[in-house]
Structure formats: structure tokens, C-alpha cells
Amino acid sequence: MTQPLIEIRSAPHVQGPKSVETIMRHVVYSLLPICAFYVFQYGISALASILVVTAACLFAERYFVRTGTQAGRLSDYSAVITGLLLALTLPPGFPLWMGAVAGLVAIALGKALFGGIGFNVFNPALVGRAFVQAAFPTAIATYTPSFLAGRFTEFIPSSLAWPLMIPADAAIWLKAKNLDALAGATPLAKWKFDGVLANAGDLLTSLSGNMAVGPAPVLILVCGAYLALRRFMDWRIPLAIIGSAALTAWLLYAFDGVRYPNPFFMLFSGGLILGAVYMATDMATSPVTPKGMWVYGALIGLLTVVIRYYSGLPEGVMYAILIANAASPLIERITQPVPFGRGVLDRAKKRATYPLNPGYISREEASAVTPKKRFLPKKPKK
Amino acid sequence: MNPSAADTWDEFMEGVWRQNPTFVMILGMCPTLAVTVSVVNALSMGISTMLVLIASCGLVSMMRNITPKEVRIAVYIVIIATFVTVVDYAIQAISLALYDALGAFIQLIVVNCIILGRAEAHAAKNPPLPAMINAAGMGIGFTIGLLALGVVREILGAGTLFGVALFGAGFQPWVIMVLPPGGFFVLGAWLLFFSWLERRKLRRQQAKLVEATQNA
Numbered sequence: 360m361t362q363p364l365i366e367i368r369s370a371p372h373v374q375g376p377k378s379v380e381t382i383m384r385h386v387v388y389s390l391l392p393i394c395a396f397y398v399f400q401y402g403i404s405a406l407a408s409i410l411v412v413t414a415a416c417l418f419a420e421r422y423f424v425r426t427g428t429q430a431g432r433l434s435d436y437s438a439v440i441t442g443l444l445l446a447l448t449l450p451p452g453f454p455l456w457m458g459a460v461a462g463l464v465a466i467a468l469g470k471a472l473f474g475g476i477g478f479n480v481f482n483p484a485l486v487g488r489a490f491v492q493a494a495f496p497t498a499i500a501t502y503t504p505s506f507l508a509g510r511f512t513e514f515i516p517s518s519l520a521w522p523l524m525i526p527a528d529a530a531i532w533l534k535a536k537n538l539d540a541l542a543g544a545t546p547l548a549k550w551k552f553d554g555v556l557a558n559a560g561d562l563l564t565s566l567s568g569n570m571a572v573g574p575a576p577v578l579i580l581v582c583g584a585y586l587a588l589r590r591f592m593d594w595r596i597p598l599a600i601i602g603s604a605a606l607t608a609w610l611l612y613a614f615d616g617v618r619y620p621n622p623f624f625m626l627f628s629g630g631l632i633l634g635a636v637y638m639a640t641d642m643a644t645s646p647v648t649p650k651g652m653w654v655y656g657a658l659i660g661l662l663t664v665v666i667r668y669y670s671g672l673p674e675g676v677m678y679a680i681l682i683a684n685a686a687s688p689l690i691e692r693i694t695q696p697v698p699f700g701r702g703v704l705d706r707a708k709k710r711a712t713y714p715l716n717p718g719y720i721s722r723e724e725a726s727a728v729t730p731k732k733r734f735l736p737k738k739p740k741k
Numbered sequence: 742m743n744p745s746a747a748d749t750w751d752e753f754m755e756g757v758w759r760q761n762p763t764f765v766m767i768l769g770m771c772p773t774l775a776v777t778v779s780v781v782n783a784l785s786m787g788i789s790t791m792l793v794l795i796a797s798c799g800l801v802s803m804m805r806n807i808t809p810k811e812v813r814i815a816v817y818i819v820i821i822a823t824f825v826t827v828v829d830y831a832i833q834a835i836s837l838a839l840y841d842a843l844g845a846f847i848q849l850i851v852v853n854c855i856i857l858g859r860a861e862a863h864a865a866k867n868p869p870l871p872a873m874i875n876a877a878g879m880g881i882g883f884t885i886g887l888l889a890l891g892v893v894r895e896i897l898g899a900g901t902l903f904g905v906a907l908f909g910a911g912f913q914p915w916v917i918m919v920l921p922p923g924g925f926f927v928l929g930a931w932l933l934f935f936s937w938l939e940r941r942k943l944r945r946q947q948a949k950l951v952e953a954t955q956n957a
Binding site: 495 | 915926
């Protein structure tokens with residue numbers, strides 16, 4: 360027996376040091392401060408909501424992985440991310456049983472149906488939210504103000520509704536706390552239905568009391584920046600979304616400053632920042648080509664502003680991201696990078712020189728190997 | 742039981758189970774998705790379709806030897822349309838509310854592919870009695886399909902069954918279940934369930950076969 364001289368292996372030959380599990384774990388770490396702030400805003404109702412929704416997601420994930428319906432493992436943290444994000448997009452006083460339904464639907468319809476992690480077409484958390492939005496339209500539009508006194512000792516009454524039963528009316532509970540019903544409306548709903556514009560500075564930190572807002576956009580941006588700096592997330596998508604939403608909103612504001620709110624209000628109200636940083640950047644549902652990421656992000660930003668301004672709904676981030684998710688394979692197709700050695704018109708370039716770092720190899724990948732610079736031999740002129 | 746009775750039973754059960762129009766052949770999806778918001782609607786739609794199916798299959802079968810091949814589809818359509826008109830007026834006379842709830846879908850039974858399919862594939866080749874038995878099986882199968890969707894959608898979408906409240910006054914209706922997406926979700930869930938049953942049956946048969954060969 361002689362030893363083989365050539366070792367034959369199949370691709371991939373270059374492997375990054377990051378595994379799915381590492382990336383997902385770091386996303387969970389970066390979500391923890393946001394969840395903590397959310398609990399600080401809304402008290403034990405928010406805590407219970409986060410726990411129940413995440414537990415429902417994990418339960419569904421475990422069931423479908425066990426029965427062999429979907430790929431992946433429970434320990435890859437992806438279901439935890441789905442659960443945390445889903446809980447953050449629901450109102451804090453959302454009935455817990457509806458939260459559980461949302462979690463189960465998110466994993467079953469959004470993920471298991473397509474074959475598990477990496478195969479899903481739509482962001483699972485948003486699938487779950489879209490389902491409960493269509494099933495329970497009143498409950499999902501019922502917000503309560505943040506920083507209420509006694510929020511750490513008392514549940515928001517609607518949280519504890521019996522399964523399958525209508526939750527208690529939040530307006531009565533708010534009246535007992537000497538707050539008017541308008542305090543429970545989100546800034547976007549207030550602007551849309553009552554014409555009241557919130558101050559963008561207040562929205563940015565979410566700290567000026569008794570507003571019905573989600574976690575502070577500035578905190579989400581900081582946590583997102585951590586992920587982007589560690590290269591666990593592509594910075595192009597959030598930047599494209601925020602840029603395109605700001606541009607669209609600014610153009611409309613410049614066109615008619617009375618009818619349309621200022622762009623800062625558009626950016627920091629509702630779930631735009633959370634959606635841009637955490638939902639739209641889901642690796643399985645966004646394009647992988649750098650150009651495609653810009654197109655995808657721009658589409659989300661534009662659609663969000665259009666839905667907010669011209670539809671019956673106050674908030675449009677969810678539908679914008681779901682539509683862009685559906686479009687992302689198409690976007691990927693039309694933004695394919697030019698193959699090495701080919702011109703834009705799909706012909707071999709004459710006298711081509713190539714940069715050391717071609718655009719299609721992500722410069723951020725520490726261990727990625729770039730092809731060596733090569734010159735094509737000149738053809739003799741006739 | 743003589744062999745012809747076994748054959749007749751087989752003929753009947755083909756539509757109810759093995760070739761169920763809703764869950765196996767996936768035919769007649771328009772009424773399946775559109776009128777299954779409540780059990781009463783689903784049941785009346787299923788029964789009307791079944792009546793039209795039995796009657797028109799019987800007549801098509803009786804006329805199979807005198808129908809010229811070139812115009813057979815037109816003949817089928819005229820026959821089916823006749824019976825649909827009868828059913829249409831009958832439902833209008835029995836309950837106007839039900840007639841309004843079912844809307845155009847009663848008239849659309851004319852173009853229901855289950856009926857035309859049965860007329861072309863079975864009734865035109867068989868004597869009247871087997872044709873009508875087969876049609877009855879198909880009709881019952883279709884009614885079962887509609888009921889399966891209607892039960893789930895009415896319980897979740899309104900908290901009632903046959904109009905009787907199941908959960909008391911405080912029930913939170915799932916609005917999505919009475920909307921078109923709910924129809925698709927419930928249909929998908931039932932299809933999953935039936936394909937799971939079918940696969941389980943197949944697995945068990947294979948296991949039995951393997952056991953038998955090992956014993957031999």
C-alpha cells in the first residue's frame with residue numbers, strides 16, 4: 360500500500376471561523392439589553408410577554424425538530440431570536456395566550472413549513488406577527504403608556520386574559536390611573552388619526568414618560584452597531600433602509616411640510632429602527648449580494664413610508680419587510696456580481712486588470728482568500 | 742355479501758375516501774375556500790353539490806348511448822345547468838338568508854370541475870346505477886371536505902358550532918379565520934393531516950411486508 364500523494368477534497372476550501380450558532384448567540388446577547396430596557400419601560404407584563412412568546416417559539420421548534428419536519432437544532436439560538444423579536448414587536452399588554460399563538464405560528468408557518476433554519480422565505484417573527492395582526496386586530500392595536508407607577512407589581516389587565524377569551528379593556532384601567540385614552544395610542548397612531556406630532560428627541564430615547572413606544576431607537580442602534588462591528592450583521596441593509604426612509608420622508612416633507620411629518624419623526628417612531636436593524640437583516644431572508652442589499656434596504660424604507668402615509672394602517676414596517684423578503688430572491692438574481700474575467704456585457708474583457716479585492720469577496724471576512732492578480736495574455740493584433 | 746355488493750361498496754367508498762375530491766384530488770377549491778365560513782353554509786353547499794352530482798350523473802349515464810361524442814361536453818353542461826337551476830330555486834324557497842350567504846356559488850356549481858369530471862370520466866362509461874352510486878360517494882366526500890373546513894373555521898372564527906355558542910359571551914373571535922387566508926391555512930392543515938395519515942398507513946404496510954419476508 361502506498362500513501363496517496365494528492366489529497367482530494369470537495370468545496371468549500373475556505374471556511375470562516377463563525378458558525379451559525381456563534382452568530383445567533385451574539386445576536387441574542389445584543390438583544391438582551393433591549394429586552395431589559397423594554398421590561399424597565401413596561402414592568403412585569405413585558406417580562407411575562409417576552410418569556411411566554413419565547414417559550415412558545417422554543418416549544419414549537421423542539422417539536423418540529425424532534426419529528427424531523429425541519430432542519431437545525433434547538434441549541435442554535437435561532438428560535439430564541441425569533442421569540443425575543445416577536446415579543447418586542449407586540450404591545451406590552453398583549454394577552455399572553457395570543458402571544459403564545461403568535462410564537463407557535465411564527466415557528467410552524469414561518470419556519471418549519473419551509474424546512475427549518477436557513478430555508479425560510481419570510482422572517483418567522485414577522486410571519487407570527489402578521490398572523491396575530493390579522494387574527495386579533497383590536498388587541499394588537501391596544502398599547503399602554505410606558506413608565507406607569509406600579510408597573511413592577513401589577514400586570515396590565517389585558518395580559519392575563521383567559522385563553523380564547525376577549526382581553527379586558529385597557530381604557531377603563533387607564534382611566535382608573537387618571538390617564539386619558541389618548542395616552543395609550545402609539546405616536547404613529549396619534550399622528551395618523553389625531554394629527555398630534557411627537558417630539559423626535561423624546562422618541563429617540565423613549566425616556567420621557569407615559570408614551571406608548573417600544574424600546575429606545577438609540578439603544579437598538581448601539582446594539583446593532585456592536586453586531587455590525589463584530590461582523591455578525593451586514594451594515595448595508597440597516598443603512599439602506601434608514602437612508603431610503605429618511606430620503607423619502609424628507610422629500611415629501613419638503614414638498615408639503617404641513618401634511619407630512621418631519622423625517623426624524625418618521626425614523627424614530629414605530630418599529631422602523633428595530634425592523635431595520637434586527638428583522639430585515641435576517642440572513643436567510645435577505646439578499647447576499649452587496650448591491651442587492653442596497654436595493655433590498657431601499658425597497659423596505661420606501662415601502663414603509665408609503666404604507667405609513669397612504670394606507671389605513673398607522674405602521675408599515677412589518678408588511679414592507681415581508682414584501683421585500685418575497686422580492687429578495689429576485690433582487691439577488693438581478694444583482695449577481697460580474698464573474699471574474701467577464702465584462703459587464705458578459706464578454707471576456709480585453710486587457711483586463713482586476714483589483715486585489717474584488718467587490719464580490721467581502722473584505723470583512725478575515726480568513727477569506729482573495730484570488731491572485733493575473734493578467735490575460737494580449738491577443739496579437741491582426 | 743355477493744361480489745357485486747362488494748364492488749358497489751368499493752365504488753361508493755372511492756369518492757368518500759380514496760379519491761376524496763377535496764383532500765386527494767384537490768378539486769372544486771373555489772366553493773371549498775369561499776363558503777366554508779360556517780358549518781351550515783358548508784353543509785348546504787355540500788348537499789346541493791351532491792344532489793346535482795347524483796342527478797346529472799344519472800341522466801348523463803342514461804343518455805350515454807345516444808349522445809354524439811362531438812357535442813358531449815355541451816350536453817353535460819345543459820344537463821348539469823338544469824339540475825343546478827332546480828337546486829338554486831329550491832334553496833331560495835327554503836331559506837333566503839342561506840341563499841344570500843352562498844351567493845353566486847350555487848350557480849357556479851355548473852362549472853364545478855368535480856361534476857364535469859365525474860360525468861366525463863365515470864358516468865359516460867357506466868350504467869346509471871353504478872354511476873349514481875359513484876356520484877353519491879363523491880358528493881359525500883366533497884361534503885365531508887367542506888365540513889372539515891367549516892367546523893374549524895366556525896369554531897375559531899366565531900366561537901360557535903351550527904350557530905350554538907361554545908365558549909360563552911367573552912370569546913375572542915379569530916378574525917383571520919373568516920377571511921380568505923384562514924381558508925387557505927385550514928385547508929393546508931387538513932391536507933397535511935391527511936397526507937400524514939396516508940404516509941403512516943404506507944409505512945405500516947411496508948413494515949408488515951418486511952416482517953412477512955423475514956419470517957418466510
